[in-house]
Amino acid sequence: MTAWLLDPEVLHLNHGSFGATPAAVLDAQNSIRERIEANPTRFFLEGEYQEALDEARRAVAQFVGADEGGTVFVTNATAGVNSVLRSLEPALLPGDEILVTDHEYNACANAAVVSASRASAVVTTAQVPFPLEHQRDVVDAVLAAVTDRTRILLIDAVTSATGLVLPVVELAAELEPDVQVLVDAAHAPGMIDFDVAQSGASYVTANCHKWMCSAKGAAFLWVRPDRRDGLYPAVISHGYNGGWPSEGGHLHAQFDWTGTHDPSAWLTVPHALAAVEAMHPGGWPGVKAAIREMCLGGRDVLIEALGIAPPAPADMIGAIASVPLPPADNSGSAIFDPLMAALRERHGIEVPVFTWPAPPDRVLRISAHLYNRPSDYDRLAEALAAELR
Numbered sequence: 001m002t003a004w005l006l007d008p009e010v011l012h013l014n015h016g017s018f019g020a021t022p023a024a025v026l027d028a029q030n031s032i033r034e035r036i037e038a039n040p041t042r043f044f045l046e047g048e049y050q051e052a053l054d055e056a057r058r059a060v061a062q063f064v065g066a067d068e069g070g071t072v073f074v075t076n077a078t079a080g081v082n083s084v085l086r087s088l089e090p091a092l093l094p095g096d097e098i099l100v101t102d103h104e105y106n107a108c109a110n111a112a113v114v115s116a117s118r119a120s121a122v123v124t125t126a127q128v129p130f131p132l133e134h135q136r137d138v139v140d141a142v143l144a145a146v147t148d149r150t151r152i153l154l155i156d157a158v159t160s161a162t163g164l165v166l167p168v169v170e171l172a173a174e175l176e177p178d179v180q181v182l183v184d185a186a187h188a189p190g191m192i193d194f195d196v197a198q199s200g201a202s203y204v205t206a207n208c209h210k211w212m213c214s215a216k217g218a219a220f221l222w223v224r225p226d227r228r229d230g231l232y233p234a235v236i237s238h239g240y241n242g243g244w245p246s247e248g249g250h251l252h253a254q255f256d257w258t259g260t261h262d263p264s265a266w267l268t269v270p271h272a273l274a275a276v277e278a279m280h281p282g283g284w285p286g287v288k289a290a291i292r293e294m295c296l297g298g299r300d301v302l303i304e305a306l307g308i309a310p311p312a313p314a315d316m317i318g319a320i321a322s323v324p325l326p327p328a329d330n331s332g333s334a335i336f337d338p339l340m341a342a343l344r345e346r347h348g349i350e351v352p353v354f355t356w357p358a359p360p361d362r363v364l365r366i367s368a369h370l371y372n373r374p375s376d377y378d379r380l381a382e383a384l385a386a387e388l389r
């Protein structure tokens, strides 16, 4: 059995968007589903669900340096961000500000816009340069955008289109507790060392289905002890009036049950942690170091092929990296450039080309995971040379 189900005819350089799940983890998910379907009533109502959920929660909390009491599962980082922002709406006054950066993931920036509009608050945007030379450039750009009306900072631990590891711990140290920092760490667990409880942020949400390689539909939200009371999921369910018998306090009661769903992705988390750990002799530290090294090597290949300077320092790179491309002579969708389809259709390469920051400018983002090889990036560079000619 091969370790991954990825189509061997395609060169996969986009782990960043949706992750990839090892075959062993999908097998575990099938077994979990069979267990549920053998007797759904027993599974959900007679303790099996809660026990399995608590075990999976323990695994993810330990992996990311969070306490179990403050950790809940959500379906994805988008849901985590929405839950926090919706919960904070009642405390916002007209004219208060939710600060984001211009590198913010579009879906989560949209959540900020909607929450702000419900509260008659406003979204403000820090302009973070890219290319950039130092992490300090990010700190300076964000702090310059903070005003005495800023209540919330929504910031990515690793940005999406630009693939940058941002100095969120430094920013939380500068801004908390006056500004509540919500870290969208969608890419962080399994890619970079990011200790959730030590981050200094009020809230951290992150995906398990990206770099931890769980089945899709698994993410967590961690809430600092002093922020837990008023926090609710985006979907209100039994826990609101004590109708879900959770022993884990307010937060668990709200999030452990948000209506009937397939919890098997959440329950694959311990399996994913074990499966990926076993793929490298150095365990998880070895995995993270190997994929970062491969990504930096791949970025070097592209930088040389494009004849450009590194667009960001190496200490801002994890296992995804973006390089600016020459401007497009056609305009794509609001998010993707047509070159992405050309690379897929003519060269068999899946790699995202984002319109960024606005057409005709664009960036190409590579990913590296254990199924990639250094030669993958040579092949991409050749394809790019052909397409950009």
Ligand SMILES: Cc1ncc(COP(=O)(O)O)c(C=O)c1O
Binding pocket: 016, 017, 076, 077, 078, 079, 105, 107, 108, 156, 158, 159, 160, 184, 186, 187, 207
């Ligand atoms: C920074 C960032 N936040 C949030 C997300 C959304 O992840 P999901 O679709 O799993 O909610 C992504 C996805 O790539 C991302 O890059």
